[in-house]
Amino acid sequence: MFTATIDAALLKDSIETLTVLVDEARFRISPEGIAVRAVDPANVAMVSFDLTPNAFDDFSASDCEIGLDLTKITDILGVAERSDKVIIELDEQSKKLSIGIGQISYTLALLDPSTIRAEPRIPQLDLAAEIVINGKDLMKSVKAAEKISDHMSLGVEGETFFIEAKGDTDNMRQEMTREQLIDLKTGDVHSLFSLDYLTDMVKPASKSNEVTLHLGSDLPLKLNFNIANGEGKIGYLLAPRIESD
Amino acid sequence: MKRNICINCKGKGLCGRSLCPILEKFRTMESVSSAVSSDGTIFGASPPAVFVGRYGYPQVRAGPMIPPEMDAAAAQVLEDPKQLLNMDIQDVIAERSRLVRASTTLNIRGSFENKLLLKSQELALSRSAVDTEAKLSKPLSCKLKFDDVLTPMGPVGELKDFDLAENPKVPRKVDYLGYDTDALTKDAVSELFGGGVDCQHITRLLSIGLLGQDRRLVPTRWSITATDDMIGKDFIDKIRDYQPIKEISVFSGGCFGNYFEILLVPRIYSFELLEIWMEKSVWSGNSSWIGQDMEGLDGKKGYSNLTGGYYAARLPALEYLARIRKQATVFMIREITPEYWAPLGVWVVREAVRKALGNSPRIFDTVEQALDDMATRVRTPAKEWKPSSRLLDDLKFQTTLDAFL
Numbered sequence: 001m002f003t004a005t006i007d008a009a010l011l012k013d014s015i016e017t018l019t020v021l022v023d024e025a026r027f028r029i030s031p032e033g034i035a036v037r038a039v040d041p042a043n044v045a046m047v048s049f050d051l052t053p054n055a056f057d058d059f060s061a062s063d064c065e066i067g068l069d070l071t072k073i074t075d076i077l078g079v080a081e082r083s084d085k086v087i088i089e090l091d092e093q094s095k096k097l098s099i100g101i102g103q104i105s106y107t108l109a110l111l112d113p114s115t116i117r118a119e120p121r122i123p124q125l126d127l128a129a130e131i132v133i134n135g136k137d138l139m140k141s142v143k144a145a146e147k148i149s150d151h152m153s154l155g156v157e158g159e160t161f162f163i164e165a166k167g168d169t170d171n172m173r174q175e176m177t178r179e180q181l182i183d184l185k186t187g188d189v190h191s192l193f194s195l196d197y198l199t200d201m202v203k204p205a206s207k208s209n210e211v212t213l214h215l216g217s218d219l220p221l222k223l224n225f226n227i228a229n230g231e232g233k234i235g236y237l238l239a240p241r242i243e244s245d
Numbered sequence: 246m247k248r249n250i251c252i253n254c255k256g257k258g259l260c261g262r263s264l265c266p267i268l269e270k271f272r273t274m275e276s277v278s279s280a281v282s283s284d285g286t287i288f289g290a291s292p293p294a295v296f297v298g299r300y301g302y303p304q305v306r307a308g309p310m311i312p313p314e315m316d317a318a319a320a321q322v323l324e325d326p327k328q329l330l331n332m333d334i335q336d337v338i339a340e341r342s343r344l345v346r347a348s349t350t351l352n353i354r355g356s357f358e359n360k361l362l363l364k365s366q367e368l369a370l371s372r373s374a375v376d377t378e379a380k381l382s383k384p385l386s387c388k389l390k391f392d393d394v395l396t397p398m399g400p401v402g403e404l405k406d407f408d409l410a411e412n413p414k415v416p417r418k419v420d421y422l423g424y425d426t427d428a429l430t431k432d433a434v435s436e437l438f439g440g441g442v443d444c445q446h447i448t449r450l451l452s453i454g455l456l457g458q459d460r461r462l463v464p465t466r467w468s469i470t471a472t473d474d475m476i477g478k479d480f481i482d483k484i485r486d487y488q489p490i491k492e493i494s495v496f497s498g499g500c501f502g503n504y505f506e507i508l509l510v511p512r513i514y515s516f517e518l519l520e521i522w523m524e525k526s527v528w529s530g531n532s533s534w535i536g537q538d539m540e541g542l543d544g545k546k547g548y549s550n551l552t553g554g555y556y557a558a559r560l561p562a563l564e565y566l567a568r569i570r571k572q573a574t575v576f577m578i579r580e581i582t583p584e585y586w587a588p589l590g591v592w593v594v595r596e597a598v599r600k601a602l603g604n605s606p607r608i609f610d611t612v613e614q615a616l617d618d619m620a621t622r623v624r625t626p627a628k629e630w631k632p633s634s635r636l637l638d639d640l641k642f643q644t645t646l647d648a649f650l
Binding site: 039041042043044045046120121123125150192194219220237239240241242243 | 485512513542635639642643644645646647648649650
């Protein structure tokens with residue numbers, strides 16, 4: 001059983017955090033909220049998504065798991081104004097999800113969860129450095145790096161967080177001290193990441209005032225932020241590129 | 246090649262090619278012109294073939310292609326890649342040059358009542374050669390057509406009248422999709438291909454305005470690539486759900502100086518093509534040139550910088566993966582050697598890749614070993630082409646999350 005009412009804007013933003021990596025996902029629904037763990041087809045990036053019942057105007061659910069075509073949902077939500085309320089209701093018998101937006105009501109077929117990639121195992125990582133940064137600032141840096149290369153380094157040296165991109169002939173470097181950041185836990189680290197992925201991840205993150213980055217050396221990046229006034233938690237994990245000699 | 250080298254050379258072979266494309270052209274011209282009767286009438290079996298030009302778009306030249314005095318059996322060969330494959334380049338040019346492009350100026354949308362177009366459409370529906378009769382108002386102009394995408398074609402004549410001398414043989418699928426103006430072009434194309442209609446036939450239908458909701462003439466050059474792309478996209482949708490292949494495999498082979506090395510890696514679908522035009526091959530002149538393009542699981546956005554050859558090379562690779570019901574990361578090298586001295590069109594690419602994928606693969610433990618093996622057969626040294634690849638970089642340097650479990 002599952003019925004819920006939620007702001008269209010919030011639902012759109014939530015779905016977007018998933019669609020940057022996957023086209024379809026398994027949603028684990030319980031009285032404690034909704035959880036998704038999904039990995040992109042190339043196994044390079046992972047998202048963990050948790051939304052508490054408080055993010056909803058109305059929420060009642062018993063334990064169940066459903067598979068959804070996210071492309072379709074995003075498309076449908078396109079008809080909703082950001083201020084609209086969306087009413088979601090699961091019909092377990094007919095395996096359909098009804099989505100009501102104002103006077104419009106959609107009935108969508110669910111995907112069989114077993115046809116969607118299984119939930120990934122999550123690596124346990126010991127990441128020394130932690131950077132808390134404004135989402136918009138992070139997006140600006142990523143955009144700046146894109147002009148030079150397909151990948152960029154993130155690292156910490158002493159009291160400085162740095163972003164670096166090296167192209168065939170040109171370089172870009174940006175340094176931020178503790179004062180320009182929200183918080184910084186130091187440890188001398190750096191790793192290289194694909195901008196294809198980073199660009200996608202910072203897009204939803206840019207709407208958040210505080211984005212937390214956990215970094216190690218040649219280890220995956222953890223990128224965490226909240227949505228829905230702290231009632232939703234998004235965590236990305238991105239495997240690094242191992243630097244060439 | 247410096248442009249004036251031909252003037253100094255006059256067919257002596259200074260450019261390093263084994264045959265002079267300019268002389269070859271006139272040799273065939275002579276034989277075709279004599280087959281047109283003095284009142285401008287030509288009889289011949291069309292393979293079938295139609296041509297829609299792109300100059301002046303949306304006012305384009307279009308019409309049937311007819312080899313004067315050729316019978317059905319001989320004509321069929323002209324549009325059949327499998328048979329053209331068994332010839333030398335100069336024979337392909339010589340044979341294809343017998344196809345007279347009998348054309349008239351038509352508007353891409355406004356000419357669907359024109360009798361010459363209706364007859365050309367009737368011809369295009371046919372699966373096999375059709376006896377035709379055409380009347381030309383002017384003597385043939387001695388223009389052979391060469392292009393990177395199009396198959397070579399013979400001289401042009403202004404079409405005055407055109408008729409079929411027998412009924413076209415129309416496969417059932419072609420018949421009903423040709424009259425179905427509700428089906429989208431892409432759906433019609435995938436249904437035709439699924440029903441065993443070959444690429445040449447689909448291209449012919451598309452270009453002469455017989456597919457889709459919004460009927461119009463599509464220049465042949467564009468319709469060839471559009472067909473390759475539409476069928477390819479269909480395959481990508483299918484294979485994205487398949488399991489990766491089991492082993493790192495390398496296929497090699499080719500034809501007409503188009504040599505392919507194809508590396509398949511057990512990984513999610515993506516495709517990269519490196520084109521190496523060696524010096525003295527068509528287009529490249531006295532220096533070699535390397536081009537690159539790639540796509541991921543989302544397919545390709547926009548038109549490839551490698552033009553039609555990219556889609557033509559991708560199609561057989563996808564066809565192969567769909568056949569074995571697996572997905573893979575595909576890294577392909579196309580090395581164009583000086584043996585490819587005249588452009589024959591992208592069907593050469595399609596057939597060369599099919600041929601390579603028909604050979605048995607070599608199996609390797611690592612991508613590095615596979616690349617070393619490929620490098621022994623590619624004439625251009627690896628240090629020249631390896632840096633051009635983006636995909637190899639990804640394979641080598643991008644880690645995956647399961648490495649950190």
